[in-house]
Amino acid sequence: MKEKLHPGARWLFRMKAYSSLLFLIIILAFVIGPSSVILAGSFGAISWLIAIVSFLVLVTFILIMAEVYARLSYKFWNYEIGEDNIRLERGIIWKRYSNVPYERIQNVDIHRGIIARIFGFSSLLIQTAGYSMPVNMRAGGYHSEGYIPAVEENQAEKIREHILKKLKHKRQGF
Secondary structure, eight states: OOEEOOTTHHHHHHHHHHHHHHHHHHHHHHHHHHHHHHHHHHHTHHHHHHHHHHHHHHHHHHHHHHHHHHHHHHHTOEEEEOSSEEEEEEOSSSOEEEEEEGGGEEEEEEEOOHHHHHHTEEEEEEEETTOOEEOOGGGTSEEOTEEEEEEEHHHHHHHHHHHHHHHHHHHHTO
16 A cells, blocks of 8 residues: 655745745845845846845745645655665656565665654665765755655654564565
């Protein structure tokens, strides 16, 4: 049965969108700022008003886009803990499907950052042999192949115990 992420995952996705779009704001500020000063000399206070309104429209657009991204990312992120593997499904436009067999799993870590502690969820990092995927370096470097960004705290512990039990049985030959 497909499971959904914890609703607090929307905040993780929002923060990702804000950090990505912040770069766009900085670039546009460097473009709009000097041109506003030049226009201000020619047209006076009206050009300052146009610059301020343009900036507010841009910020509003970015907030709306971040919210749309957060909601769609949350809606299309699913995981399933199966009998022999873990299946992950994610992506808004380009879908990505992952299948992590229990035989390849080396370790299961539970991570609780500040946003996770505030909203009461955990991230699961299911590490497999020889796999690490680069992600946003500001967000902590690398994550595992079986990354599940937000599950209930007690559910994360149950999933971890289930996987470790499966690993123990597989290694003992059961």
